[in-house]
Amino acid sequence: MYDVIVIGAGIAGLTAARDQRDAGRSVLVLEARDRIGGRTHYGELAGLDQRVEFGGGWVVPACQPHLAREAERYGLSYEKGPIPEHLAWHFDGTTRRGQAPLSADDLPLFERAMSLLVAAAGRIEWGRPFEEQGLADLDIPFARWLDDNDITGATRELCCSYGAAVCFGAGPDEVSALHVLSWTAGFGNRPWPLFAGPMIRLADGTASLYDAIADGLDIRLSTPVTCVAQDDDSATVTTEDGATHTARAVVVAVPLNTWADIDFHPALSAGKQQFTMERLAGHDIKIWAHVRNAPRYFAGLGWNTPLEWLTTEFERPDGSIMVGFGHDEKLIDPTDRDSVTRAIRTFVPEAEVVAWWSEDWNGNPYSAGTWTAFRPGQITRLAANSRTPEGRLVFATADVAVGFSGWMDGAIESGTTATGALSAILDT
Numbered sequence: 278m279y280d281v282i283v284i285g286a287g288i289a290g291l292t293a294a295r296d297q298r299d300a301g302r303s304v305l306v307l308e309a310r311d312r313i314g315g316r317t318h319y320g321e322l323a324g325l326d327q328r329v330e331f332g333g334g335w336v337v338p339a340c341q342p343h344l345a346r347e348a349e350r351y352g353l354s355y356e357k358g359p360i361p362e363h364l365a366w367h368f369d370g371t372t373r374r375g376q377a378p379l380s381a382d383d384l385p386l387f388e389r390a391m392s393l394l395v396a397a398a399g400r401i402e403w404g405r406p407f408e409e410q411g412l413a414d415l416d417i418p419f420a421r422w423l424d425d426n427d428i429t430g431a432t433r434e435l436c437c438s439y440g441a442a443v444c445f446g447a448g449p450d451e452v453s454a455l456h457v458l459s460w461t462a463g464f465g466n467r468p469w470p471l472f473a474g475p476m477i478r479l480a481d482g483t484a485s486l487y488d489a490i491a492d493g494l495d496i497r498l499s500t501p502v503t504c505v506a507q508d509d510d511s512a513t514v515t516t517e518d519g520a521t522h523t524a525r526a527v528v529v530a531v532p533l534n535t536w537a538d539i540d541f542h543p544a545l546s547a548g549k550q551q552f553t554m555e556r557l558a559g560h561d562i563k564i565w566a567h568v569r570n571a572p573r574y575f576a577g578l579g580w581n582t583p584l585e586w587l588t589t590e591f592e593r594p595d596g597s598i599m600v601g602f603g604h605d606e607k608l609i610d611p612t613d614r615d616s617v618t619r620a621i622r623t624f625v626p627e628a629e630v631v632a633w634w635s636e637d638w639n640g641n642p643y644s645a646g647t648w649t650a651f652r653p654g655q656i657t658r659l660a661a662n663s664r665t666p667e668g669r670l671v672f673a674t675a676d677v678a679v680g681f682s683g684w685m686d687g688a689i690e691s692g693t694t695a696t697g698a699l700s701a702i703l704d705t
Contacts, residue, residue, distance in 0.1 A: 278511060278523045278524060278525065279303045279304060279305045279522065279523070279524040279525070280297065280302035280303045280304065280524060280525050280526065280703060281293075281294070281297045281302055281303070281304045281305075281524055281525070281526050281527070281528060281699060281703075282304075282305050282306075282307065282512070282514050282522055282524040282526075282527045282528070283297075283304060283305070283306045283307070283527075283528040283530055284307050284502050284505070284514065284527065284528065284529050284530055284531055284539075285306075285307075285308060285309075285315060285529070285530035285531040285674070286306050286308035286310075286313040286314070286315065286487075286491065286496055286498075286530075287313075287314060287315020287316060287317070287487075287530060287531070287532075287674070287675075287688060288314070288315060288317060288486065288487055288490065288675070288685055288688040288689060288692065289315070289530045289673045289674045289675055289688040289689070289691045289692040290306060290308075290315070290528060290530030290531075290673060290674075290692065291306070291313065291487055291490040291491050291494065291692070292347075292490055292673075292688070292689050292692025292693060293528045293530060293671075293673045293691075293692040293693075293695040293696070293699075294306045294494050294528070295490050295491075295494060296692070296693065296695075296696050297696070297699060298493070298494060300696070302703065304494065304495065305495050305497070305522060305524070306494055306495060306496040306497065307497050307500045307502055307514065307516060307522070308496060308497065308498050308499075308500060309499070309500065309501035309502070309531075309642075309643045310498065310499070310643055311498050311499045312498065313487055313488075313491050313496060313498070314332070314483065314484065314487045315332075315487075315531075315532075315644075315688075316332045316333055316532065316638065316644055316647070316648060316675075317330070317332045317333045317334070317483040317484075317486075317487060317685065318330070318331040318332040318483075318636065319331075319334075319482035319483045319484035319485075322565060322567075322598075322632075322634050323634065324632065325567060325598075325632065327591060327593075327598055328482060329565055329590065329598070329600070330478070330482065330483060331563070331565075331634075331636040332483075332563075332636065332638065333483065333648060333684070333685060334478050334479075334482075334483055335477065335478060335684075336348075336355065336477050336478060336479065336684075336685060336686070337464065337470055337477060337686075338355060338477065339470070340463060340464050340465065340470055341681055341684065341685075341686035342686075343680075343686045343687075343689040343690045343693065344684070344685050344686040344689060346689075347486060347489075347490070347689055348479070348486070351485070351486070351489040351490075353479055353480070353481065353485050353486060353489070354479075354480040354481075355477055355478065355479060355480055356477075356478060356479075356480040357476050357477055357478075358476045358477070358478060358588075358590060359574045359589065359590065359591075359592075360476075360574070361574050361575060361576035361588065361589070362572070362573050362574040362575075363572035363573065363574065363575045363576075364376060364575075364576055364577070365575070365576075365577040365579075365624045365625075366378040366379075366577065366578055366579060367577070367578075367579025367580065367581075367582050367623065367624065368431040368434045368435060368438075368579065368580055369430065369431045369434065370581070372579070372623070372624065378435055378578060379431050379432065379435065380431070383430065383431045383432055386428075386429075386430065386431075386432045387432045387435065389428075390426070390428045390432050390433075390436060391468055393426050393428070394458065394461060394468060395461065395466055395467070395468065397415060397422075397454075397458050398458040398459070398461035398462040398466050399462070399466050400412065400415070401455075401458060401459055401462035403459075403462045403463050403680065404679065404680060405679075406660070406661060406664075406679050407455060407459060407656050407657070407660065408656060408657045408658075408660055408661050409661075412455055412656075412657065413657045415453075415454050415455040415458060416453050416454070416455040416653060416654050416655075416656050416657045416658075417453065417454050417455075417653050417654075418449065418450045418451070418452070418453070418454065418653045419436075419437075419440065419441050419449040419450075419452050419453065419454040419457050420437070420448075420449035420450040421450075421454070421653075422454035422457075423436060423437070423449065434580035434581070435578075435580070436449070437449045437580055438578055438579060438580040438585045438586075439578060439585070439586075440457050441457065441604075442561070442580075442585040442586075442602070442603075442604040443578070443585050443586045443602055444457070444460065445457065445558070445559060445648075445650035445683075446558075446559040446560060446561025446602070446604055446647045446648060446650055447558040447559055447560060447561070447604055447650040448604060448605070451558040451650070451652060451653075452558055452650045452651065452652065452653075453651045453652060453653045453654070453655065453656055454653075455651070455656050455657075456649075456650065456651040456656060456682075460681075463680060463681055483685070486685070500516050500517070500518070501516060501517040501643070502514055502515070502516055502517075502539055503515055503516065503517050503539065503540060504539065504540040504541075504542070505527055505529075505539060505540070505541050505542070505670065506541075506542040507527070507542070507543075507668050507669045507670065510525075511523050511524065511525055511669070512524055512525075512526065512527045512668075512669045512670065514527060524669075525669065525702065525703055526669045526670075526671065526699050526702045526703055527669060527670050527671070528670075528671045528672075528673050528695055528699070529670055529671070529672050529673070529674075530672075530673045530674055530692070531643070531674065532557075532643075532644055532645060532646065532674060532676060533552060533553060533556075533557055533649075533663060533674060533676040533677065534553065534556050534557055534644070534645035534646045534676075535642065535643060535644070535645050536549065536552075536553045537550070537553040537554065538642065538645075541670075543668075545667060546662060546665070546667060548659055548662030548663070549662060549663060549667075551659060552655065552659045552662070552663050555652060555655065555659075556645070556646065556652075557646055557649055557650055557651065557652065557655075557676060558646075558650040558651070558652045559646050559647040559648050559649060559650035559683070560604065560606075560639050560646055560647060561602050561603070561604050561638075561647045561648075562602070562603045562604070562606065562609060562611050562635065562639075563600065563601070563602055563635060563636070563638075563647075564584075564600070564601050564603075564609075564611050564617060564620075564633055564634065564635045565598065565599070565600050565633065565634045565635070566598070566599050566600075566601070566617060566621060566630055566631075566632070566633040566634075567595075567596055567597075567598060567630070567631040567632045567633070568596055568597045568598075568599050568621060568625070568628050568629065568630055568631065569595075569596040569597075569628070569629040569631055570625075570627045570628055570629050571589065571596070571597045571599065571621075571625045571627075571628050572625065573589070573592060573597075574589045574592060574597075575587070575588065575589045575597070575599070575624070575625060576588040576589070577623075577624035577625070579623065579624070582603075582608070582620075582623045582624075583603050583605070583608040583609035583616070583619065583620035583623060584601035584602060584603040584609065584620045584621070584623065584624070585602055585603060585604065586601060586602045587599060587600075587601040587620075587621060587624050587625075588600060588601075595631075596631060599621070601620065601621065603620065608620070611633075611635035611637075612635070614630065614633065617630055617633045618630045648675070648683035648684075649675055649676045649678075649682040649683030649687070650683070651682075660677070663676070663677045664677045664679075664691075666698045666701075666702070669702055671695045671698040671699055671702070672691075672695075673691040673692045673694070673695040674688065674691055675687040675688035675691060677691055678690045678691045679694075
């Protein structure tokens with residue numbers, strides 16, 4: 278019998294497993310995929326000597342202490358992404374080029390919107406569970422919050438594009454305004470680090486982090502878990518091949534949207550079942566493309582476009598390597614060359630797409646979506662229950678983090694927090 282079985286080898290699960298191993302406990306990690314990393318995946322573009330982040334990759338170490346602590350522990354360094362040299366913006370149905378996303382007439386309206394955002398975010402006490410703070414009036418659709426504050430026109434489209442679609446991988450009607458506002462609170466109640474965040478990444482990729490945390494752990498890959506049964510003394514985990522493993526405690530460290538695919542005995546609480554039935558909202562499409570004829574180090578942001586965000590990450594002698602994000606599957610098919618080409622040409626009409634790549638996070642049964650985006654009402658109704666241990670089960674995933682849920686920092690936070698809950702189980 279193991280002391281702890283961890284289900285899932287994403288960053289949260291690996292952190293929990295390492296900490297328990299370091300505390301002298303026996304640990305087994307079971308991972309459904311044929312790799313570790315979970316919703317981070319630093320891999321090579323097929324047919325091209327170039328490694329990229331297929332999943333999460335952005336960090337803001339100045340505001341994310343859990344991530345910064347792990348980077349320091351393993352001697353990891355950061356790098357800034359390239360500074361765009363050419364910019365395009367698509368708002369109010371018009372594509373315009375230049376340094377500012379909005380016209381001079383719109384800037385006072387944008388300033389007002391940012392003031393309102395900062396004022397609302399200022400109500401949030403960072404580090405304390407949001408559901409304890411009387412913020413239910415903010416746990417509404419972000420689109421409604423924009424309506425209530427009379428934020429309209431190009432300013433509204435910019436908020437929808439970046440504040441909802443790019444940051445949360447969901448439409449403004451799908452994501453909670455409280456979740457959107459919380460990121461501003463987490464960045465010191467300043468919106469600008471949010472814009473700077475996508476410029477910072479781990480110099481050697483996210484694999485440098487998850488490989489370092491995983492070093493020395495007993496990890497079984499390609500081992501999906503189908504059932505977890507517990508009694509007063511132990512928990513038994515059954516895998517897809519029929520094998521069983523027993524432990525004194527289990528850490529469920531897979532995305533919240535996948536909890537419903539595991540048969541729990543006894544069943545999870547009604548709150549957790551409700552959460553997994555509603556699902557989190559994040560469903561963004563992330564593409565990488567090898568493009569010729571694009572302006573050097575280009576970046577574009579827009580609304581009602583197939584891609585809300587398109588930017589050059591690498592310049593090569595044979596063209597640009599660009600990354601794009603789009604939340605509306607009706608506007609872009611990441612499996613179709615013509616669809617991807619049309620999406621890129623929205624911003625770069627002269628572009629020639631040589632090749633493209635995309636990982637299907639939404640269709641993959643082991644992620645069933647992208648990063649965390651709480652639907653309206655979910656934070657104040659369901660988030661607290663999602664973090665609560667049940668018997669010998671502890672839950673650790675970026676989806677249940679108190680702070681930066683959906684970020685690597687949140688994954689590390691939840692993995693670290695698991696220690697206290699496990700001690701309550703194992704030390705009795």
